Amino acid sequence: MTAASQIALILDLLGVFFFAVSGSLLAARNGFDLVGSLLLASLAGLGGGVVRDVIIGTPPAAFSNPAYLIPPLLATVLVYFTVAGVERIKRVLVIFDAGGLALFCVTGTVKALYFGLNPVAAVLLGVTTGVGGGLLRDVVANEVPQLFDPHDIYALPAMLGAAVVALLVGAGWFNLFTGTAAASVVFVLRLLSWRYGWRAPLASRT
Amino acid sequence: MTAASQIALILDLLGVFFFAVSGSLLAARNGFDLVGSLLLASLAGLGGGVVRDVIIGTPPAAFSNPAYLIPPLLATVLVYFTVAGVERIKRVLVIFDAGGLALFCVTGTVKALYFGLNPVAAVLLGVTTGVGGGLLRDVVANEVPQLFDPHDIYALPAMLGAAVVALLVGAGWFNLFTGTAAASVVFVLRLLSWRYGWRAPLASRT
Amino acid sequence: MTAASQIALILDLLGVFFFAVSGSLLAARNGFDLVGSLLLASLAGLGGGVVRDVIIGTPPAAFSNPAYLIPPLLATVLVYFTVAGVERIKRVLVIFDAGGLALFCVTGTVKALYFGLNPVAAVLLGVTTGVGGGLLRDVVANEVPQLFDPHDIYALPAMLGAAVVALLVGAGWFNLFTGTAAASVVFVLRLLSWRYGWRAPLASRT
Numbered sequence: 001m002t003a004a005s006q007i008a009l010i011l012d013l014l015g016v017f018f019f020a021v022s023g024s025l026l027a028a029r030n031g032f033d034l035v036g037s038l039l040l041a042s043l044a045g046l047g048g049g050v051v052r053d054v055i056i057g058t059p060p061a062a063f064s065n066p067a068y069l070i071p072p073l074l075a076t077v078l079v080y081f082t083v084a085g086v087e088r089i090k091r092v093l094v095i096f097d098a099g100g101l102a103l104f105c106v107t108g109t110v111k112a113l114y115f116g117l118n119p120v121a122a123v124l125l126g127v128t129t130g131v132g133g134g135l136l137r138d139v140v141a142n143e144v145p146q147l148f149d150p151h152d153i154y155a156l157p158a159m160l161g162a163a164v165v166a167l168l169v170g171a172g173w174f175n176l177f178t179g180t181a182a183a184s185v186v187f188v189l190r191l192l193s194w195r196y197g198w199r200a201p202l203a204s205r206t
Numbered sequence: 207m208t209a210a211s212q213i214a215l216i217l218d219l220l221g222v223f224f225f226a227v228s229g230s231l232l233a234a235r236n237g238f239d240l241v242g243s244l245l246l247a248s249l250a251g252l253g254g255g256v257v258r259d260v261i262i263g264t265p266p267a268a269f270s271n272p273a274y275l276i277p278p279l280l281a282t283v284l285v286y287f288t289v290a291g292v293e294r295i296k297r298v299l300v301i302f303d304a305g306g307l308a309l310f311c312v313t314g315t316v317k318a319l320y321f322g323l324n325p326v327a328a329v330l331l332g333v334t335t336g337v338g339g340g341l342l343r344d345v346v347a348n349e350v351p352q353l354f355d356p357h358d359i360y361a362l363p364a365m366l367g368a369a370v371v372a373l374l375v376g377a378g379w380f381n382l383f384t385g386t387a388a389a390s391v392v393f394v395l396r397l398l399s400w401r402y403g404w405r406a407p408l409a410s411r412t
Numbered sequence: 413m414t415a416a417s418q419i420a421l422i423l424d425l426l427g428v429f430f431f432a433v434s435g436s437l438l439a440a441r442n443g444f445d446l447v448g449s450l451l452l453a454s455l456a457g458l459g460g461g462v463v464r465d466v467i468i469g470t471p472p473a474a475f476s477n478p479a480y481l482i483p484p485l486l487a488t489v490l491v492y493f494t495v496a497g498v499e500r501i502k503r504v505l506v507i508f509d510a511g512g513l514a515l516f517c518v519t520g521t522v523k524a525l526y527f528g529l530n531p532v533a534a535v536l537l538g539v540t541t542g543v544g545g546g547l548l549r550d551v552v553a554n555e556v557p558q559l560f561d562p563h564d565i566y567a568l569p570a571m572l573g574a575a576v577v578a579l580l581v582g583a584g585w586f587n588l589f590t591g592t593a594a595a596s597v598v599f600v601l602r603l604l605s606w607r608y609g610w611r612a613p614l615a616s617r618t
Binding site for chain 1: 230272275285
């Protein structure tokens with residue numbers, strides 16, 4: 001395993017962990033049990049990457065590398081022991097969700113480029129990977145996805161991040177430092193938009 | 207690119223556009239923002255085809271050909287500038303949805319046959335492609351899918367259309383004219399069933 | 413076709429039938445029509461296996477073997493003629509759902525091992541296959557999935573069953589008898605947990 005792929009693996013596992021925590025938090029808020037928490041953590045954490053790999057046409061990492069099962073387990077245990085009261089859950093959920101979104105739009109774009117997709121498709125797949133886990137999490141828990149909440153901006157930072165990463169890779173400037181910087185920008189933009197209620201125009205002008 | 211595959215591409219892109227408009231319209235009706243509109247347009251327009259291609263085992267057209275991203279962009283802009291008031295949205299949505307359904311059950315069946323699936327599987331995949339985009343659209347927007355609305359007939363015209371296309375291809379009679387005719391019949395049957403409330407028997411006799 | 417693969421096919425088709433009945437029953441309870449019943453039966457019955465095969469990277473059995481379309485048709489007809497009154501539907505639905513869960517966690521694990529996945533991944537894919545059809549069924553019908561109902565234990569028996577099957581295959585002890593026994597244990601555990609309200613701890617301690 002090269003240094004580059006080790007870095008990619010670590011960022012990917014970190015993204016899985018963030019989304020998995022968001023899944024367990026949603027399970028806690030909705031009164032699901034521990035098994036439901038583990039399953040929603042797994043779906044949120046692994047779902048986006050499985051969709052990405054199936055579209056690329058490579059065996060899903062979550063099924064070829066057992067290490068991917070550890071973050072959902074950790075997330076389930078962590079939420080079980082630390083969450084007290086449901087009032088603060090939404091806030092923490094948004095933060096962890098933003099972390100997963102930020103990391104996955106970077107790793108998704110890089111993986112798509114690595115497998116030879118054109119840059120436009122790679123950006124689209126990066127965004128799909130970034131928003132996919134959270135979308136699956138909200139859909140199976142029967143909620144309107146955060147993605148569609150018009151009270152703040154969700155997908156735009158991921159689109160920006162994926163596009164920046166495609167440019168960085170194209171220019172030969174992508175490395176651990178610039179990749180982490182791109183993910184950090186996505187993370188900060190998403191949280192600022194949530195904190196200050198930045199909005200995009202509605203779907204219809206009227 | 208042969209004439210046949212150019213025709214198939216044009217019909218496919220037209221289907222993407224129809225479903226994408228239906229996605230943007232649903233976004234407008236539900237009060238989503240422009241980014242949500244673009245994402246729901248993309249999911250509705252591209253989702254059925256991605257599922258089709260993943261099941262066939264070929265790289266999804268939406269990710270290998272950037273042209274597929276234009277219809278969702280167009281649909282989002284079109285809905286943003288033209289939709290006024292939400293009363294008429296449902297009506298227009300049903301019409302565009304019917305267009306996507308009609309085109310995709312044809313192109314889905316043809317693509318499945320082209321990749322060597324048996325006729326029965328090709329019809330099943332054609333129906334899946336036709337109803338898939340609308341189903342994904344409704345599910346992520348947290349609505350009971352139109353597909354299951356017992357007040358009119360939705361999937362039956364697509365089943366009929368896919369079966370007719372499989373017969374046409376088998377007989378060597380499939381071309382732009384017969385393909386468009388088949389799609390038109392599906393479109394008209396779907397709209398007539400909606401307008402006049404044609405119903406199928408309920409799932410249970412009692 | 414060897415005896416082993418014939419046995420696997422029969423168990424798989426039986427699982428399709430059980431989940432298909434659960435889909436048609438849910439369609440009947442929600443007032444869908446016959447076409448919706450057939451589609452929900454197909455999604456519930458075939459969805460888990462299609463997800464399994466797409467993740468493995470093999471052509472989905474449902475599309476390569478037309479025999480897979482018979483159980484959903486049978487289920488739709490059966491529910492149409494036999495279901496009277498919606499009070500008892502939930503009870504019968506849970507029983508058929510348990511049958512599908514039990515059979516699919518076994519066949520999913522075996523198929524994953526057969527295609528060379530490591531045992532941990534095979535168990536994960538067995539559980540995914542087992543819970544997948546029911547999850548898709550509930551999600552598209554816009555219900556909170558049974559899977560997440562904290563009033564009884566749903567996925568735990570499937571996890572246990574998949575793990576036992578992986579051990580049986582590893583030890584060379586897997587055959588029709590031990591496989592059926594494993595499925596029966598999953599089935600009985602699931603129904604006991606439902607009948608007696610066995611519960612897992614909630615996702616959060618407080």
